[in-house]
Amino acid sequence: MSAQNPAGNDPAELAKTFEPAGLEAKWYAHWEQNGLFRPKRPDAAPFTIVNPPPNVTGSLHIGHALDNTLQDVMIRYERLRGKDALWVVGTDHAGIATQMVVERQMEAKQDKRTNYTREQFIEKVWEWKHESGGTITGQLRRLGCSMDWSREQFTMDPHFTKAVVKVFVDLHKKGLIYRDKRLVNWDPKLKTAISDLEVETRETQGGFWHFKYPLADGVTRDDGLDYIEVATTRPETMLADMCVAVHPEDARYKSVIGAFIDQPLTGRRLRVVADEHADPELGSGAVKITPGHDFNDFEVGKRAGIKAGDMLNMFDAEAKVVQTADGLVPDEFIGMDRFDARKLIVERMKEQGFLIPHITKDKEGNEVAADFEPRTIQTPFGDRGGVVIEPWLTDQWYVDAETLAQPAIEAVKSGAVEIVPKTWEKTFFNWMENIQPWCVSRQLWWGHRIPAWYGPRKDDDGLLVHTVRPVRDTGSLRQCFVAEDDASALQKAQDYYGDDFEVRLDSDTEREVNRLSFQTSENKRRVFLTRDPDVLDTWFSSALWPFATLGWPEDNPPRHGEGDHAQHGGGDSPDHATPSASRPDDSPLHHPAGGPPPRAGEDRSLLAKHYPNDLLVSGFDILFFWDARMMMMGQAMTGQNPWKKLYLHGLVRAADGAKMSKSKGNVVDPLLLIDKYGADALRFFMCAMESQGRDVKMDERRVEGYRNFATKLWNAARFCQNVGIGASSSVAAPTATSAVNKWIIGEVVETVAALDQAMADLRFDAAANTVYHFVWDQFCDWYIEFLKPILGAVSDPILEGETRTVAGWVLDQILVMLHPFMPFVTEELWHSLGDRESELIVAAWPKPETTIDAAAKREVEWLIALVSNIRTAKNELGIAPGARLEAYLPEPSAQTRAIIEANPAAIERLARLTAIRFEAAPAGAAMQIGAGDANLIVPLEGVIDIAAEKARLEKALAVSQKEAKSLEGRLSNASFVEKAKPEAVEKARADHAMHAAEAERLAAALKRLG
Structure with missing residues (x-):
């Protein structure tokens, strides 16, 4: 039974012009409606x-x-x-x-x-x-x-x-998911924790403020100073400072390690701790530590013995100042936005004499004082909320990523999982071996609700501990029940509380505080469970x-x-x-x-x-x-x-290699490219440019070029259709007797092997370019030209029939090989060339099941070299492409003579040579054309004006050499390469390569003239 063609069951005559839009919509609908994306193959x-x-x-x-x-x-x-x-x-x-x-x-x-x-x-x-x-x-x-x-x-x-x-x-049962209090990336606009992927770093203009933190109890440093200088880009966080860190080997501070500081605004007493996080070469070498609002400070705080539950939090979910647990934040800051608080803190510290001004010079060289040192700061922003991210200490759910990472690391090391390109393995190991706990809770409504319920915890005597703590704070007074559903949670809770309690779900899950945790009914005390309001990352x-x-x-x-x-x-x-x-x-x-x-x-x-x-x-x-x-x-x-x-x-x-972004205006819409050039062209571009380990540079001209490639194939198929070459009925290669047919079959064998190897290696560029060059070069440019005189010759119907069969088979192999890259045009051509048993999308991959005929390959490659070289020589010397020339080849090898005598029609038609004479060439100007072991002599007397052509070539050569030398001098100038715009340097390199190549071509042309 033949495959269904959406345009009708009979092969359709191909249109003169290739237009992708209509056939793309037609074939996709056909594939999908007929279940061809996953045919039944149990x-x-x-x-x-x-x-x-x-x-x-x-x-x-x-x-x-x-x-x-x-x-x-x-x-x-x-x-x-x-x-x-x-x-x-x-x-x-x-x-x-x-x-x-x-x-x-x-x-x-x-x-x-x-x-x-x-x-x-x-x-x-x-x-x-x-x-x-x-x-x-x-x-x-x-x-x-x-x-x-x-x-x-x-x-x-x-x-x-x-x-x-x-x-x-x-x-959770295995202890690999747990609740913990840690710092997260907090988006104050969205009011949720976000992942590192959702944080984008931008350069912002900020400042570096320097402050005096006075030592307590009359303590002074060895240098006599009674304070430690600290610097910060975020003065607002000093409301939650918990210590000051210095390097243990920093001689300036060794005498005060363990001493205390009275923080000027809050009056909080801070201990001076030794920690290698403090860099003696950076600033004053002393760092104020706010473990509840900075990721590095969090780790320093833990090393200093501060438990996460004791770390101070000075912001609410909107990044407004709240009172810390110790109640030492002055009332005037409560409720202020973080950036407003920053300004007021600097103002208050300055009023009290604790701001160390930044000294700089004006245009006249006079020293002037400023409140801060201007700095360009790498600032984290939420990619969706668009506001500055705040490190925030909060209770969240975490996955023990360090434990889960071990089997993954071993899988890559053992080769059970192969990473391609292999160069990414080092990055993979580095990240996995230093992996941090994975925060998986998000403060949203849309998503997978975390399957955890909370109720009051029992004390040692089995009595309920009543609490009205915020839902987010699971603290020591709450009992957590993780279960698949409500019923399972209720059962777990009932088992925990015992028969003296009646456990129910609290339907009001969005309260900031729990309702009364238990009430008294006639026979039992009632306990309410509250569902965790968060969803999963x-x-x-x-x-x-x-x-x-x-x-x-x-x-x-x-x-x-x-x-x-x-x-x-x-x-x-x-x-x-x-x-x-x-x-x-x-x-x-x-x-x-x-x-x-x-x-x-x-x-x-x-x-x-x-x-x-x-x-x-x-x-x-x-x-x-x-x-x-x-x-x-x-x-x-x-x-x-x-x-x-x-x-x-x-x-x-x-x-130009720049990252695409809307702000730069360099974003490319693939749908517009599809509208303009077709999906096949865009797909082929993506594959041809995808070289392992390298980014793809967008080049619309290349996309257009692959649209031209599809057109080239379309025209070749249309030619075949017009001369009666149709669909093949064989997966295996047909029998061939002529060198040209044996050669093209061998080229299919080599192409399939190269393509299979490239696909196995995931070298998409190599795969695309392999099939591209076979289609464009071997099939369209050479084989079709070779078969034209064969199909036009009525004297050998057997060879003509063989050639039609081979050509149809080769074209089928092309359509199958090209289909993964260009599915639409290949499916259309597949059905246009004959009645098919199946759609191309589910056809059989090429299996030529034949060997390469070395003699035929050698013969055809000799002919290709002859034709190519004579066309190049004509172009260099300004000889009309269609001009017929004489050629002489004295004392040819037996192999070369046999090739020439077997292919007179191809030589005359493609090389535009009259019969090659096996004798010495007449005296006079001539050019030499190489092909294999042969060196043909082509007389030029009467074909061109030798003197005028020499003069033209010499003049053009001088111009190209001069331009190439000038550009070479510019590119050898380090100042130009370093200071000029990258696009100017790139253009200079491209121009130099062009003029150098042109000079080489012109020199070769002069050499031909002798």
């Missing part, structure tokens, strides 16, 4: 990759285009090789980003989140998701991504939520992506429209799911129009078959935030590594 070897799930709020950017193109090339390649190729697709719920989008929409309507209950707000997020959350999935389709959309995943799908909860509970759930998408801990996830896919989890435990009526099964995100129904009889052990995955393709920038965490979670929950190989590609940068 007995085939698996090949599995998962896409890094893009944010549900996202749209396709140029990085997505690179990442997903490389994945699609691999999945299409393995599908053509007959494997059960599964590309898992889905989106991430993107906790912060999604909540911000919905809240901004509410703000536009003069509404806000806090006008609703948590459940009501989450319902609004789900509504937005189903209306607007599928943008990027449609854009991935435009790129040609052949993902298994019937198994599209979402990190908030109920089956996925169950997996997330199970992981949290299991790791988005990276926590996405770390489960390789196995949770396959249904773990079950065998399979339900398909869209099956089972719990028809519901959502609402962000809480599964028993809080909302009925599917509010989210129709035919939503565009989950059900592409015309999508395939579930495949009957499919092997149900999806997890067993496709986990571990085979490959992960990822940008190097998420090596630690996602890739390493998948390794940790995969080993911890399944005992296996999530994949066998990790490929890390570079970033896509602007043409």
Whole structure:
């Protein structure tokens, strides 16, 4: 049965002009509607990759285009090789980003989140998701991504939520997830902890303030000073200072180590501690330590014996000053914004004489005093909130990443997981071996709710300790119950409290303080459990992506429209799911129009078959935030590594190598490139430019060039169609007798081998360039030209028939080899050349099953060298390309003579030579043309004006040499190279290379003239 062609079952005559837009839309819909992205192959070897799930709020950017193109090339390649190729697709719920989008929409309507209950707000997020959350999935389709959309995943799908909860509970039981008080990156605008990935460092203009901290109790230093000078870029934090650190070997301070300081504003008594964090060469060598508001200070404070629970916190969630636990912050600062407090603190310290002015000189050279030393400061900002991040001491949930990292480290060291390029291993080990606890709680409403409930703790006598402490403070007076759902939490609590208590859930989970922890009923005292209000870091759930998408801990996830896919989890435990009526099964995100129904009889052990995955393709920038965490979670929950190989590609940068950013205005929209040049051209560009370990420089001219490549192939196929060359019926190479046909078959053999090796090595650039040069050079430029005289000759119908068969087979091999890179144009040509048994997307990878004929290869390469060299010589000497010339070859070798005598038509047609004479050339000016072991003499008398041509060449040579020398002098000037704009230096280098090459070409032309 033949494959269905969307445009009709009969092969269509190719249009004169290649227009990608229409055929891209046509073929993608056909592939998807017919289930061709994952054809039923239950007995085939698996090949599995998962896409890094893009944010549900996202749209396709140029990085997505690179990442997903490389994945699609691999999945299409393995599908053509007959494997059960599964590309898992889905989106991430993107906790912060999604909540911000919905809240901004509410703000536009003069509404806000806090006008609703948590459940009501989450319902609004789900509504937005189903209306607007599928943008990027449609854009991935435009790129040609052949993902298994019937198994599209979402990190908030109920089956996925169950997996997330199970992981949290299991790791908590093992002590690998715990509650702790530590510093986090706090976004005062979003009022949540954020990960390092969500922090961007910007240069800001700030200051360095110097202050006197007076020594207490009349103590003085050896130099007689009664104070220690400290400097800070954040004066506001002195309200929570807890000590001053000096280097243990700093002679200036040895005598006062252990002494005390009275902090001027708060009156707090601070101890002088010895710690190597204090650099004697930096500033005064003394550092004020605020462990509750600086990551380095936190570690110094711990080494000084200050417990995290005792560290002072001077900010609330909005970074406004609050009273510290010791009550020593002056009232005038309470409630102030941190930056307003900074100004007032400097003012007060100056009034009291504790500010050390910064002395500088004005234009006249006079000394002037300023309050601070101007500094350019590397300042952390939240990438979404857009405000300065505050290190904040708070109770959060943490994963013991150090323990989980060990199996991942061993997997890479042993080779069980291969990182490509290998150069990234050093970076991987450095980070993993120094890994810090992973903060996984976020103060949001949208996301996976942390499965923890709190109630009053029992004292040693079994009595409840009553507390009205804030929900966030779990302190020693709270008992925590971690469980899969409400029922399990209630049972755990009932077991803890005993039969004398009635345990209930407190439904008001958003109170800042608990309601009365227990009440008296008729027979029992009632205890209320409060659910932890936080959600999990988005990276926590996405770390489960390789196995949770396959249904773990079950065998399979339900398909869209099956089972719990028809519901959502609402962000809480599964028993809080909302009925599917509010989210129709035919939503565009989950059900592409015309999508395939579930495949009957499919092997149900999806997890067993496709986990571990085979490959992960990822940008190097998420090596630690996602890739390493998948390794940790995969080993911890399944005992296996999530994949066998990790490929890390570079970033896509602007043409000048600069990082793309909206502020620079150099961002490239891949969808606009697709509109202009087609998806195939953009995909091929991405592959051809993806060289291991290097970033991709965006070059629209190259994209245009690959559109021209697609056009070249289109025109070649159209020529074949017009001369009756059609589809092949054989995977193996046909029999050939002529040298040209044997040669092109051998070229296919070599190309397939090189392509397979490049794909095995994940050298996408080598793979793309291999097939590119075969198509453009060997097939289009040479083979088609060689076969034209054969097809035009009526004297040898057997050779003509053989050539049509070989040409059709070679063109088929080209379409299959090129398909992973350019799927749309190849599928269109595949069907236009004949009736097919299957679509190209599920055809068979080339297996020529033949050897290379060395004699035929040598013969054709001799002809190619002859034609190329004579065309070059004509161009150098200004001879018309079509001019027919005589050639002489006295005493040729037997091998060369045989080649010439076997190919008179090709030599005459392509080299534009009359019959080559095997005799000495007549006297006079001539040029020599090399080909193999032959050196042909081509007389020039009467063809060109020898003297005039020499004069022209000599004049042009002098100009090129002069320009090349001038540019060489400029480039050898270190001052120019160092001080000129980079683009000017690059242009000078390019111009020098051009003139040097031109001079070399002109010199060669003069040499030809003798």
